[in-house]
Amino acid sequence: MxxxxxxxxxxxxxxxxxxxxxxxxxxxxxxxxxxLHLDALRAKEPELAKAWIFANLLAAFLIDDIIQPSLDFPPRSAGSEKKN
CATH class of the missing domain: 1.20.5 (Single alpha-helices involved in coiled-coils or other helix-helix interfaces)
Known part of the structure; x- marks a missing residue:
């Protein structure tokens, strides 16, 4: 290395x-x-660009926070679903 x-x-x-x-x-x-298409910044003014980036980062963190608990569970195997 x-x-x-x-x-x-x-x-x-x-x-x-x-x-x-x-x-x-x-x-x-x-x-x-x-x-989140963070590579497509359309804002021309610095303050708008900052707000857009912060809003998208906040959305990303919230999405990650919501999704993270589901990643701790293994997928169900076929045939393990409950039948009523």
Whole structure:
């Protein structure tokens, strides 16, 4: 692994952890851009652009908050549905 960090200050494990975290951040921004179209800023005025970005980030956080609990449950297997 290549890095510009001082070798005597950071272990290989610390560097790998940093890269893993960075990759998760990259994936989060990719999801934001694709799902909420954050790459299509139409506002021309700085204040409107800021408000638009903040509103979309708030929406993303709320959506993530709502969806997150459902990710803790494994999918049901076929035939495990209750029949009345």
């Amino acid at each position: 290549l890095t510009s960090l001082p070798e005597d200050e950071y272990s290989a494990e610390q560097v790998a952890d940093c890269y893993r975290l960075r990759w998760q951040i990259e994936l989060a921004f990719k999801r934001l851009k694709s799902l």
